[in-house]
Amino acid sequence: MNNPFNPSFGRIPSIFLNRGQLVDNVVQELENPNSPYKISIVYGMRGVGKTTFLTEVGRKIEDKPEWIVVNLAMGSDLMATLVDNLYMKANSNLQKAFESIRGLNFSAFGLQLSAEISKPTLSTYQGILTNMFNQLKKRGIKTLITLDEVKTSKELKSFAAYYQILNREDYEVALMMTGLLENISELQNEDVMTFLLRGKRIALSALNLSQIEISYHNVFKKSGYQVTEAILRKMALMTKGYSYAFQLLGYLVWNAAEENKLIDQNVLDKIKNEYLIELDQNAYMKIFSNLSKQDKKFVLAMAQSSNKRVTIKEIRERLDRPSNFIANYRRRLLDDQIIKATSYGEVAFTLPFFKEYVLQQYRFEQEMDY
Ligand SMILES: Nc1ncnc2c1ncn2[C@@H]1O[C@H](COP(=O)(O)OP(=O)(O)OP(=O)(O)O)[C@@H](O)[C@H]1O
Ligand SMILES: [Mg+2]
Structure with missing residues (x-):
């Protein structure tokens, strides 16, 4: 069996620990058009699980037929990508409706603007998007836009300005962002972007230690590993509930004990160095240098x-x-x-x-x- 732990950033791990009811509560809130969660910001330190949380919420929402989820990435042209992704995520009926919007051509390569609009400006995109959201509104389809790792930028500014209009006009378009606190705080300095800060804050903190212990227990016992309760407890404590550490420790222990299928103090001693080095290199170095x-x-x-x-x-x-x-x-x-x-x-x-x-x-x- 392959190692089920995944100590890499930004990808949903196959062993996902829910933070109480947090994901489900947020998903439920999003169903309510007047929910304060319509705009929300997930924040927390590096490696705490922001991207994973955002992806998990996005997945659950996407499972609902009346929703479209669009994941935007910073650093791209947010408005153009939004047009593109709305089209890609639409069913064929809806795509036809989008195709009838003047000046638009969609192809296998994505959005193409017709010759009359050779140099699209911001208002070109605004016009197109409003047309698209009108089509969605007519069909009762709601949209969730996710935006990982927000930082101030020109693109975010244009996007925020447009989103503010959408929001004011009661389109059912929810926005969920993630960010490091220092980047989120910077949004305060720009008028258009302070609007985003009024959103609901979702603070991610440590995972629950007994949940970690139980998860280690289940995963290792099920895969035929021998391990005592005392060692499992020790492992949970070694993570302090830090999400990245939970995946990393599980990963290293799994590999180190794979041959003998026995997890004991020896195994923990053996991997300790590697554990610390990976924590340092992939998380602490960046966290420390930001202080x-x-x-x-x-x-x-x-x-x-x-x-x-x-x-x-x-x-x-x-x-x-x-x-x-x-x-x-x-x-x-x-x-x-x-x-x-x-x-x-x-x-x-x-x-x-x-x-x-x-x-x-x-x-x-x-x-x-x-
Ligand atoms: N709920 C969870 N249960 C188990 N593991 C998790 C959970 N959330 C995150 N992880 C793990 O923690 C690590 C970091 O997760 P993620 O990349 O989502 O963090 P992040 O907060 O987005 O970090 P960064 O600030 O660097 O973008 C990954 O290895 C991921 O698999
Ligand atoms: Mg992330």
Whole structure:
């Protein structure tokens, strides 16, 4: 049997853990035309599962006959791609209706504008799209547009401006985006795009640990692996509920134990190094390099503690800075999900082995001679 775990970004894993009822709730909300979820933003740190969540919601919606789902990617011409994809996703009846829109030609290669409109402008696309959405409205077909990894750009601006019109005129077109918090915050700086920020925020956080344990149990037992409850528990703890870590650890353990079909402490020891290296290279390096200098100091002061849960008092003393300064950075790091509040006046790292990573980075920097 092939390894069922998939530690790669952006693809739906075959072992998907639902976050409670979150996907189903969102899918249900989208059915309601007045739902606040009509515009929604899925956010959370790198590797938490935003793309996977968006894809899963998209799939469930697509299964419904009265819906069309269009997945747009940043970096392309959003308006032209939207026209194209609406056509591709339409059934043949609807395609015929689209073909009757003046100035439009669709072919196997996608959209082609007829000769009279050789240089399509934004308003060309707006006109075409409104025609298309009218056809959809007539047939009671709703649209979900998904947009992964939003960032400010010229394309997003035009798209947002048009979407705002659609929304105002009560077309049933829902929009679901994902993004890293830092990119989402930047949308605030552009008038047209602040409109998108009014959408419902869906914050993804860690997966549930007992769910992870049960999933490991089911997958490994079913595939004939021998493993004790204690080891399964340990594995769940090793992931700290981080989605990417869940796939990665499962993947590495599966391969390491494939021959003997026995998962014990030896196997965990054997893969530990590889596990850390992959976490560092594929996630932590990017997460860490996005931190500001002060963030890094805060994080280091935390890592240097001998406790897993570190009191703010200890951090303040180590950094020798005033309380409001500390409070500010604490808030920033909480927002970025790098740390979590474990109890009043106390914080801990969210990601597995992040403390070790920070200490190692610090050592390297100390020993490097510039
Ligand atoms: N609900 C889930 N259950 C199990 N594994 C998941 C789940 N969600 C995501 N994963 C796994 O976590 C990893 C990261 O997922 P994904 O690419 O969706 O993250 P992301 O938040 O979009 O990351 P990035 O910010 O880099 O785009 C993948 O290996 C994916 O298989
Ligand atoms: Mg993603």
